[in-house]
Amino acid sequence: MRVVTCFIILLHISMASVPAQAVPMRSFGEIFPSLPPAIREEAFTHEGFFKSYKGSFSGLIGSSQSTLEPHIINAVLNKKPGFLSESILVIPCTVDERSLLNVYNALGKVRALKGRLYHSYTRKEDIPLFEEVTRIESERRNNPVDDPPPASAIPQSETVYMRLKDVNFGNSFYRGDLTLERRGLRYSLTNYKSLSYLFVPVIREEKFTAQLYIEPISEGILIYALAGADVSDLVSSRVDIASAIGKRLAVILDWITDGITSGH
Numbered sequence: 269m270r271v272v273t274c275f276i277i278l279l280h281i282s283m284a285s286v287p288a289q290a291v292p293m294r295s296f297g298e299i300f301p302s303l304p305p306a307i308r309e310e311a312f313t314h315e316g317f318f319k320s321y322k323g324s325f326s327g328l329i330g331s332s333q334s335t336l337e338p339h340i341i342n343a344v345l346n347k348k349p350g351f352l353s354e355s356i357l358v359i360p361c362t363v364d365e366r367s368l369l370n371v372y373n374a375l376g377k378v379r380a381l382k383g384r385l386y387h388s389y390t391r392k393e394d395i396p397l398f399e400e401v402t403r404i405e406s407e408r409r410n411n412p413v414d415d416p417p418p419a420s421a422i423p424q425s426e427t428v429y430m431r432l433k434d435v436n437f438g439n440s441f442y443r444g445d446l447t448l449e450r451r452g453l454r455y456s457l458t459n460y461k462s463l464s465y466l467f468v469p470v471i472r473e474e475k476f477t478a479q480l481y482i483e484p485i486s487e488g489i490l491i492y493a494l495a496g497a498d499v500s501d502l503v504s505s506r507v508d509i510a511s512a513i514g515k516r517l518a519v520i521l522d523w524i525t526d527g528i529t530s531g532h
Contacts, residue, residue: 295486316357320510349496353513359489366484373418374527378403384519400433437463452483
């Protein structure tokens, strides 16, 4: 009886010590089992699949055609945004690059967001979206802090704060909440101060939310992103909110991709 009891205790200890990364790797088709071939093909391109929504979000792929955890999608939808942008991207990479630890360390390189280009149709040229990027101490203390060195383990959760000098919105402040999920990492990005254009608030504090879910899969690394913003009718009639969200989401995805494929 004592031997059986010891065996059960050891079994519980061994099961509790299995990391999230030990869960069998899924394929893209298992996560998106009914995706139209054209969208699947787009997800495997350099830019990935991207779509903007306004008002009605009935065609959202993450909630209607995927096996993603509902709380990832609901973290955005529960805020009742007026505009949404959805993206699906698969990064082809080596087995070494496909580790969650490599993904976590890529997300830690906040300063690497600086200088990433987007195409401005107004200026008819490629310009940096974020002219300056600084990790800061907290919501109340704007003291700059260095990006950390590469980690050897992933925390269950972590929060970072950053100040971005946005080409359109000037100094903007974001909170990034990282959570270790069963199969991947979830990165939540929220503005904790209003985004303003020419001193006029465009997106109020806590009204922009992006959920980025990153999971190693058999074909590479999947990034599913959903970003939403709620703005007044007056602002939306003067500012292309869908484009503003899309530009920022595209630059963030580019930052993550480069970090994953160049820094393991």
